[in-house]
Structure formats: C-alpha cells, structure tokens
Amino acid sequence: MKACEYRQIPPGTPGALPSSSESPVPAASAGLPSSSSSSSGSASAPPPPPPPPPRPRRKWEVFPGRNRFYCGGRLMLARHSGVFLLTLGLIVVTSGLFFAFDCPFLARNLTLAIPIIAGILFFFVISSLLQTSFRDPGILPRATASEAADLEKWIDNLGTSTYRPPARTMEVVINKYMVKLKYCYTCKMFRPPRTSHCSVCDNCVERFDHHCPWVGNCVGKRNYRFFYAFILSLSFLTAFIFACVITHLALRSQGNDFLTVLKATPASVLELVICFFSVWSIFGLSGFHTYLVASNLTTNEDLKGAWSNKRGSEFANPYSHKSVLTNCCAVLCGPFYPSLIDRRGFIQADAGTPSTPKSEIPSFGTKSDASMTSALAVPPARLRSRVEKREVVRRPYAVSETKPFTS
Numbered sequence: 426m427k428a429c430e431y432r433q434i435p436p437g438t439p440g441a442l443p444s445s446s447e448s449p450v451p452a453a454s455a456g457l458p459s460s461s462s463s464s465s466g467s468a469s470a471p472p473p474p475p476p477p478p479p480r481p482r483r484k485w486e487v488f489p490g491r492n493r494f495y496c497g498g499r500l501m502l503a504r505h506s507g508v509f510l511l512t513l514g515l516i517v518v519t520s521g522l523f524f525a526f527d528c529p530f531l532a533r534n535l536t537l538a539i540p541i542i543a544g545i546l547f548f549f550v551i552s553s554l555l556q557t558s559f560r561d562p563g564i565l566p567r568a569t570a571s572e573a574a575d576l577e578k579w580i581d582n583l584g585t586s587t588y589r590p591p592a593r594t595m596e597v598v599i600n601k602y603m604v605k606l607k608y609c610y611t612c613k614m615f616r617p618p619r620t621s622h623c624s625v626c627d628n629c630v631e632r633f634d635h636h637c638p639w640v641g642n643c644v645g646k647r648n649y650r651f652f653y654a655f656i657l658s659l660s661f662l663t664a665f666i667f668a669c670v671i672t673h674l675a676l677r678s679q680g681n682d683f684l685t686v687l688k689a690t691p692a693s694v695l696e697l698v699i700c701f702f703s704v705w706s707i708f709g710l711s712g713f714h715t716y717l718v719a720s721n722l723t724t725n726e727d728l729k730g731a732w733s734n735k736r737g738s739e740f741a742n743p744y745s746h747k748s749v750l751t752n753c754c755a756v757l758c759g760p761f762y763p764s765l766i767d768r769r770g771f772i773q774a775d776a777g778t779p780s781t782p783k784s785e786i787p788s789f790g791t792k793s794d795a796s797m798t799s800a801l802a803v804p805p806a807r808l809r810s811r812v813e814k815r816e817v818v819r820r821p822y823a824v825s826e827t828k829p830f831t832s
C-alpha cells in the first residue's frame with residue numbers, strides 16, 4: 426500500500442480521476458481508495474481559500490508603556506489626558522471670549538495691534554502646547570529579552586564570592602564628577618545619566634524633568650524646549666489678556682457705574698477671574714524654569730538636590746557650562762534628537778534580531794546621553810570594556826557623558 430501512495434497515474438489510464446488538472450494527485454486517488462469513488466463529487470469542489478496573511482503590526486500597538494497613541498502612532502499622550510483637555514479648554518475658551526467680546530471694542534477705541542498681538546501669542550501657546558503634549562519626550566526603549574539576559578549574566582559574573590548581592594549601580598565620571606547610574610528593573614537596563622523612570626507613563630525618559638499632567642506628557646529631552654516656550658508664551662498671553670480686559674472695563678466705566686459695566690460684560694469678568702487666578706502660578710513656573718535653564722538643571726535634579734551647593738563642591742552640577750548664556754543655548758538651542766522608540770516601525774517577525782533602535786544609536790552622531798544608552802544596551806563583552814572610570818575632557822555642548830564609553 427505504501428508504494429501506491431506515491432505512484433503516478435498517467436492521464437487517460439482507466440481508473441484515473443477524470444481530467445483532474447487542477448489537482449494532479451489528490452489524496453482521494455492516492456491513499457484513500459475507499460473514499461475515492463464515494464466522494465468524487467466533493468473532490469471537484471474548489472479548495473478552501475488560504476487564510477489571509479496576518480496584518481503587519483506596528484510597534485506602537487504593542488508598546489509596553491502606559492501611553493496612548495493616535496493617528497497610527499504619530500501622536501502620543503499619557504494615559505490620563507483629562508487635565509490636558511482642561512488646559513486646552515481653558516486657554517481656548519478664555520482666548521475665544523477675549524477675541525469675541527474685548528478685541529472688537531479695543532481695536533475700535535485703541536489700536537488694531539491688540540488683536541494681532543493676542544493672535545500671535547495664542548498661536549505660539551497652542552503650537553508649543555501641542556508639540557509638548559504629542560511628542561515623544563525622550564523615551565528609551567526597553568531592553569529585549571536577549572539584551573536583558575546578557576546584562577544579567579554580566580552582572581552575575583562581576584562578583585567572585587558565592588554569595589553577593591547583585592551590583593545594581595554603576596559609577597561613571599562626567600566632567601571629573603562621579604555620577605551613579607541606577608539599574609531600572611522595569612526597562613532592564615542601567616539608566617543613562619539624567620534618565621529617570623516615570624511612574625505615570627511607565628517609561629524611562631532621557632533628561633527627565635517631570636511628568637506634567639497639565640500637558641498630559643512627560644517633559645524630557647525631546648520636548649523640554651517646547652514646554653519652556655509654552656509656559657513662557659502662556660505667561661505673556663495671560664498677562665496681556667489681563668491688562669487688556671482691565672483697560673476695556675476702565676474705558677467702558679468712564680461716565681458709567683462700574684457695577685453696571687461689570688453686569689453688561691460677563692465674559693470679560695470671567696476672563697479676568699481666570700487670568701487673575703492662573704497668572705501667579707504661570708509666572709512662578711516660568712521663573713523657576715528660567716532658573717533651571719540658566720543652570721542646566723532639571724526639576725527632578727533640583728527637587729532631589731542632586732547637585733546642591735550645600736553638599737560641597739564635589740557634588741556640583743557636572744552638566745553646567747558655568748555660563749548662563751551657554752547653558753541657555755545648550756538647553757534651548759541644542760540639536761533635535763530623533764525618537765528612539767520607532768513607534769511607526771513594523772514588528773520584526775524574527776524575534777531573535779534586536780528590533781529596538783538601540784543598536785542604531787551610534788549612528789546618530791551627536792555625542793550625548795543617547796550614545797550612552799547604546800553603551801549600556803550593547804552586549805556585556807563590549808560594555809565591560811567600555812565602562813571604565815576615566816577622566817573626561819570638558820567640551821561645550823557635548824557634556825561628555827559618553828566619553829568613558831567611547832574607548
């Protein structure tokens with residue numbers, strides 16, 4: 426019987442299936458003689474169509490952090506975005522009331538420049554807010570399983586004794602100051618300098634400043650300048666609307682009862698109340714971040730007192746260029762860094778190849794924290810040779826975090 430299973434039957438031979446050109450050797454004629462005669466009617470039925478190939482999935486669809494993605498992964502936001510909508514609503518409603526109820530009167534009686542200036546400020550505020558909120562703040566992709574296993578093996582091999590707590594910190598020298606790197610148990614890697622894990626978004630973010638619910642996103646390396654532009658332009662817009670509304674009410678109250686004017690312009694009163702209660706906090710925030718920019722500090726570092734002067738000169742801020750102007754240029758006018766999470770990329774079918782862009786980081790050119798990421802994500806054999814405590818030469822703009830790793 427087994428020999429019959431693979432025997433070819435020439436066409437025209439008695440007993441062969443009638444003109445089965447679409448199925449040359451069907452199972453019915455080869456190995457299932459009992460059903461060949463009885464199911465000859467069903468054999469002529471077309472074979473079931475092959476299942477459609479699985480839809481290629483993009484990386485944002487399986488992103489491990491607590492973020493929401495929109496427009497096919499082009500935009501991202503923190504999971505709880507209600508406060509962000511409140512911020513957007515307050516700005517749009519207050520500005521809208523101002524344009525609708527105050528600007529016509531002021532343009533008629535004072536100058537047309539008022540609505541033009543307000544329009545420019547409003548455009549700056551909204552565009553910088555959206556850039557802050559929907560941008561990748563500088564998320565570091567988590568280590569793949571093989572990278573994490575390699576790093577664990579390397580950490581385990583560090584000690585010589587049989588019982589040893591695993592080394593979960595690493596010290597590097599940055600601008601002659603020792604900086605301690607911590608291991609992130611969620612992302613399975615040593616965090617590069619100035620990187621912190623946001624507990625809200627569940628991501629490690631480079632140059633982490635803070636998680637801002639008002640903008641619905643982390644503020645980090647890739648969106649800090651937009652955040653600073655947002656609070657600065659919002660300060661100007663709030664103060665401008667506040668001053669213009671007071672002028673509007675003062676002009677209307679000339680020769681009229683002030684209370685009657687207030688009753689006649691409820692929209693202006695609402696704008697006045699909103700601006701009055703928000704302008705102080707916005708001004709305070711702008712001043713605080715101006716100090717941070719001038720010192721090349723982050724909110725996270727300032728709150729933790731990481732580089733506080735009280736701790737002595739050996740804990741001075743290693744990232745400061747010792748010049749306010751250079752610090753401002755470095756923070757606000759530095760290069761734009763590419764996103765490392767590649768959220769629009771397709772998931773690789775071969776799970777063995779590293780799909781995260783970490784292996785591509787050295788090609789980015791600019792020596793920065795991102796390059797250190799690559800140093801920490803490479804296999805331990807390379808990592809071991811790179812992590813050496815060496816003196817680092819200070820260079821403007823490229824705060825030499827990566828120097829110890831680029832042997």
Ligand SMILES: [Zn+2]
Nearest residue numbers: 609612622629
């Ligand atoms: Zn992390």
Ligand SMILES: [Zn+2]
Nearest residue numbers: 623626636643
């Ligand atoms: Zn966050």
